[in-house]
Amino acid sequence: MNKKTVWFPAFRKVVPADFEEWLEGLAREGWNVDKLGSFGAFRIKLKGSEPRMYRYVFDLNVYPKNEYRQTYEQFGWEYVGRMSSCFVWRKEYTDIRPESFTDRESLIQRNKRMKNAYTVIFILMLATSVALLAGGTVLFVSRQSGMAIALILAAVFFSGIDLYLHWVIQKINKNLTR
């Protein structure tokens, strides 16, 4: 059986609509998600099959109610899996690509939930960078240069992650209506 693994998919396709289109493109080529678990953002296993026309939906829901899954299933969506709080659904179609978010407002809200999640991580990372930089500076002034350099390097590392997160937030912001 044909199988392949894709690493860091959610980090490459950060806009929900891009992630969906990427999965749909793979499905048309005959590659479908075999299993999607908590580590799906880091690694996705794909299984070779007949080419299929699937509509994938990516939906972040941190506190889903009981009726969340029921609603999707009643509308004919197949549960693919959950990457932490990000649910992935799919529906096979032949003619018109089905939608889960059918008005502009709910689509923007879906994307804003992703943006807000990244913004929280961005703020935490920024606070960590500032704290490490401050600690490094204090140690440098106290002439403990070895430890100071370690802290400053850690601050640079977290700042790098923050720069990436800033890029992600900007990209989602530009695609709020998709």
Place this chain on the structure above:
Amino acid sequence: MKKIIVADMDKLVKRFIPMSETMFYILSSLTEERHGYGIMLHVQELTHGRVVLGAGTIYQTLSKLEQDDLIIPTNEIDRKKNYIISDIGRKLLTCEAERICELSLVAKELLK
């Protein structure tokens, strides 16, 4: 049932009116007890297929309406949760219907 305070109603009017088409149709559908999928079918019929609400939109809107006490969950049959409009929801829907009627009159005048 929550008592409607005038100040609260004013806040709700400012927040929800003008209403999105989705919200208007969902609230209208819930003048009778319905579940999410039933709402979609009703709206589709009401608009002759022009408005077809999706699962994500329905779930999101129902959650928001329930959180703001504009609709009330009634029961759950066969894993389908039913809702009905609340008194506050009905008042808000009436406000929006009056606004739309006013707009409609002005629009008709323009077309004369």
